[in-house]
Amino acid sequence: MPELKGWKELPIGGLIVEPGNAKQYKTGTWRVLRPVYQPENCIHCMQCWLYCPDQAIVVEIVDGKPKMRGYNYYYCKGCGLCANVCPKSTDPKTKQPAPEEKRAIVMRPETDFAEE
Amino acid sequence: MPAKQALTGAEAIAYAMKQINPDVVAAYPITPQTPVVEYFAKYVADGVVDTEMIPVESEHSAMSACVGAAAAGARAFTATAAVGLALMHEIVYIAASLRLPIVMAVANRALSGPINIHCDHSDAMAERDSGWIQLWAENVQEAYDFTVMAYRIGEHPDVRLPVMINFDGFIISHGVEVLETLDDDVVKSFVGKPIKMYSLLDTEHPVTYGPLDLYDYYFEHKRQQIEAMKHVPKVFKQVAEEFEKISGRKYDLVEEYMTDDAEYIMIALGSTAGTIKHTIKELRAEGKKVGLVKPWVFRPFPKFELQRILNGRKGVIVLDRSASFGAEAPLYEAVKSALYEVAVRPQLGSYVYGLGGRDITPAHIRQAFEDAFKGYLIADEERYLGLRE
Numbered sequence: 001m002p003e004l005k006g007w008k009e010l011p012i013g014g015l016i017v018e019p020g021n022a023k024q025y026k027t028g029t030w031r032v033l034r035p036v037y038q039p040e041n042c043i044h045c046m047q048c049w050l051y052c053p054d055q056a057i058v059v060e061i062v063d064g065k066p067k068m069r070g071y072n073y074y075y076c077k078g079c080g081l082c083a084n085v086c087p088k089s090t091d092p093k094t095k096q097p098a099p100e101e102k103r104a105i106v107m108r109p110e111t112d113f114a115e116e
Numbered sequence: 117m118p119a120k121q122a123l124t125g126a127e128a129i130a131y132a133m134k135q136i137n138p139d140v141v142a143a144y145p146i147t148p149q150t151p152v153v154e155y156f157a158k159y160v161a162d163g164v165v166d167t168e169m170i171p172v173e174s175e176h177s178a179m180s181a182c183v184g185a186a187a188a189g190a191r192a193f194t195a196t197a198a199v200g201l202a203l204m205h206e207i208v209y210i211a212a213s214l215r216l217p218i219v220m221a222v223a224n225r226a227l228s229g230p231i232n233i234h235c236d237h238s239d240a241m242a243e244r245d246s247g248w249i250q251l252w253a254e255n256v257q258e259a260y261d262f263t264v265m266a267y268r269i270g271e272h273p274d275v276r277l278p279v280m281i282n283f284d285g286f287i288i289s290h291g292v293e294v295l296e297t298l299d300d301d302v303v304k305s306f307v308g309k310p311i312k313m314y315s316l317l318d319t320e321h322p323v324t325y326g327p328l329d330l331y332d333y334y335f336e337h338k339r340q341q342i343e344a345m346k347h348v349p350k351v352f353k354q355v356a357e358e359f360e361k362i363s364g365r366k367y368d369l370v371e372e373y374m375t376d377d378a379e380y381i382m383i384a385l386g387s388t389a390g391t392i393k394h395t396i397k398e399l400r401a402e403g404k405k406v407g408l409v410k411p412w413v414f415r416p417f418p419k420f421e422l423q424r425i426l427n428g429r430k431g432v433i434v435l436d437r438s439a440s441f442g443a444e445a446p447l448y449e450a451v452k453s454a455l456y457e458v459a460v461r462p463q464l465g466s467y468v469y470g471l472g473g474r475d476i477t478p479a480h481i482r483q484a485f486e487d488a489f490k491g492y493l494i495a496d497e498e499r500y501l502g503l504r505e
Contacts (some may be wrong), residue, residue: 003384007336010333010336010337012276014337015323
């Protein structure tokens with residue numbers, strides 16, 4: 001969130017005079033659950049990037065191919081879609097939820113990070 | 117050359133708007149406002165103005181169309197009365213909040229119910245906190261003059277607020293009076309080109325109107341509106357001074373009539389001020405030191421002027437043409453509040469009159485003054501003129 005301005009600094013009438021300023025809005029403050037990236041399990045399929053309703057997945061192009069590089073927590077609202085669509089969240093044999101240590105994305109309560 | 121004409125208030129306002137030649141007029145008919153836009157529609161039909169006239173399906177739409185037009189950078193005008201103004205209510209607030217200098221003439225009429233088409237001030241008083249500048253005309257001349265002045269006040273960069281011109285329904289709107297009108301080119305150069313700010317049609321500088329404004333910023337935007345109102349007295353006086361140069365007619369936040377040595381002062385809005393002036397002349401002939409203060413501007417409320425004028429007088433009588441059920445009448449409440457800090461508070465009396473078009477006569481006004489002469493004004497007692505007990 002940009003610093004809140006006083007009434008003398010704001011344009012009148014609630015007008016937005018700077019197009020595209022929604023990017024300054026730190027929607028990450030809405031997050032209750034935080035997706036935690038475990039790169040050792042990631043297969044870089046980009047399903048998370050495809051489904052993310054914001055632009056919270058950080059991607060790096062290496063040798064012409066996209067690589068998942070974690071999260072932009074400034075925007076990530078913690079909806080959990082990425083973890084839901086991630087193929088590593090499911091055990092391929094049992095079709096049951098995979099154990100946490102084998103997943104690429106684990107959803108953790110934001111309270112676990114309260115000290116950050 | 118200024119010309120003498122015999123016009124109704126409605127015709128006079130339409131005539132001023134013809135001279136101003138606004139970009140957009142959106143309106144819906146309602147008694148007693150209808151002739152304003154009816155006369156104006158004739159100017160449109162005759163091709164003497166370039167205005168886009170939008171006959172809408174309701175007053176809510178009329179004000180909405182004006183909001184859209186003004187946001188686009190157009191000069192927008194509408195006129196209404198009573199329940200029409202009430203139906204607009206939501207957008208009346210939005211027009212002020214979006215800081216759009218729309219001009220609206222209100223032919224003041226009693227709010228329903230039971231349904232009534234005649235004059236009182238309940239319609240405008242219901243909008244007193246909407247953030248509009250409220251000007252109040254006593255007669256056809258003032259209704260015309262305020263229409264000529266309105267855009268200059270509302271469009272000023274320090275103000276950017278909509279302006280409501282109140283003129284008593286039927287009494288002013290339909291009563292024919294002789295007034296002095298200005299030449300078209302004089303009005304044209306006085307009003308000038310619209311001062312545009314944040315126009316939607318200025319695509320080089322894109323702007324968003326009306327985004328969601330929650331607890332993090334709404335309060336700051338309201339504070340800006342409060343500040344804008346504080347700038348109105350200065351701007352009004354500047355515009356009035358310039359207007360005096362072209363018309364010879366002098367306006368201020370309030371009109372003072374025979375107040376210099378007055379011991380007793382009556383305060384009223386609108387056409388009743390004329391009846392009061394007549395009665396004051398009679399009472400002066402009898403040796404009574406009486407005067408009138410008529411707010412030309414009711415929002416922002418001319419508190420400091422009233423403090424200066426009323427301090428130390430023997431008695432102040434406030435006439436209200438609307439009631440506030442369960443509280444003091446709106447003009448009285450504001451005057452009483454203004455007098456809290458004056459050094460020598462006068463006796464104060466509240467008189468409600470004229471609801472639903474009930475006539476007010478010199479005898480009623482004299483009756484209120486007589487109470488004051490006897491020292492029989494009670495600040496916490498509301499009295500009624502012309503009411504059958």
